[in-house]
Amino acid sequence: MPLANAACLTPHEQRAHDFARNGPAECQLLIALSAPPLRDGSMFDWLRKKRATRAGNTAVTQDVNAVREVEARRKVKVGDREMVFHGLSIDDPYLQLVSDGFENGFHQFCCRYLRGDAVAMDIGANIGVTASLISQSAPRGLVHAFEPAQTVFPLLVENLACNNLTRVRAHNVALSDKSGASFFHAQSAYGYMTSNPAGGHPIRTCTIDDFVHAESLQRLDFVKIDVEGFEQAVLDGAINSIARFSPLFFMEFNSWCLIAHS
Numbered sequence: 001m002p003l004a005n006a007a008c009l010t011p012h013e014q015r016a017h018d019f020a021r022n023g024p025a026e027c028q029l030l031i032a033l034s035a036p037p038l039r040d041g042s043m044f045d046w047l048r049k050k051r052a053t054r055a056g057n058t059a060v061t062q063d064v065n066a067v068r069e070v071e072a073r074r075k076v077k078v079g080d081r082e083m084v085f086h087g088l089s090i091d092d093p094y095l096q097l098v099s100d101g102f103e104n105g106f107h108q109f110c111c112r113y114l115r116g117d118a119v120a121m122d123i124g125a126n127i128g129v130t131a132s133l134i135s136q137s138a139p140r141g142l143v144h145a146f147e148p149a150q151t152v153f154p155l156l157v158e159n160l161a162c163n164n165l166t167r168v169r170a171h172n173v174a175l176s177d178k179s180g181a182s183f184f185h186a187q188s189a190y191g192y193m194t195s196n197p198a199g200g201h202p203i204r205t206c207t208i209d210d211f212v213h214a215e216s217l218q219r220l221d222f223v224k225i226d227v228e229g230f231e232q233a234v235l236d237g238a239i240n241s242i243a244r245f246s247p248l249f250f251m252e253f254n255s256w257c258l259i260a261h262s
Contacts, residue, residue: 074098078129079107079136083163085127086155094126094190103129106224106250110137113248117141119219121208122168123175123234124226126152128159131168134224141221142167144211148174148193148203149186175227176205177236193230207237220245226252229259 072090076083077100087095110133114120118138122131125145134143145160145168147153153172160168174184174193182193185200194200212220220241225234231251241247 076100076102078102079133081132081136081163083132083159085129085159086162087127088151088155098129103133106130107133107136109250110134110222114138114222115141118221119217120144120222120224121175121220122146122224124224124228125156125170126226127155128163128165128168128170130224130226131156131160132163132165134222135165135167138222139167142169144169144171144215146171146173146175148172148184149191150184150201150203151186152191173204173206175208175211175234175237176230177207177233179206179210179237181205190228193233208234209237209240212241220247222248222250224250228254229256 072088072092072095073084073086074095076085076098078085078098085095085098087098089095114134114137116138118134118141120134120138120141120143122134122143122145125131125147128145131143131145135141145156147156147170150172153170157170159165160170174182176182176193182203182205183195183197183200184203185191185194191200193203193205206214208223211217223238225231227234231253235242
């Protein structure tokens, strides 16, 4: 069904309309487009009208999913840059928080205390917002971003790529007090490690000390930790690195998680 105002579409809108109409494989290309928002009455309105008027049709489901995937993305100013972040879904509680000036306090902290060539770790990186802020403050440095959740890690990799964060390396591993294996209960930005196989998916664990040795790091200047109550385990695995490098730490605490996992 053609758009009623198809003749008025810009080239970008016409291309997006064609992608959405031609099936799910091409709809994926739409997600990667970093163009200005479409005008009212164009593709989004068309897809929503199709959902209302052709309920039950498979094509409607595909089109609605395309809208939801596009909306599971935020184009915001984070730190000093306009950036795009993809999230789990439009209903994801963490993605709903991402807006202009998000994590501004952390941004100010990084600007004040990090050197431009700092080597840093972002432990509990989620979709990459805090890693991007660290990298902005250390443009000549290197950020190791750790995210164990299988559902979130691909989004972290995607967001690093689409925002050209070449000085950030993503690691699908949980940092803890011992290297080995465990399980992870994924829950948006609020997942946590568990010893119960039925409560999560398998993950690889590593200590900061073992990671420093494996990567032959000669310095470690900054460590940000946000691990939902498992902060002590991360620190216990960093005894040698702390003694050797004396890095600056920034830790987010959730008192309920500390009580639950202590």
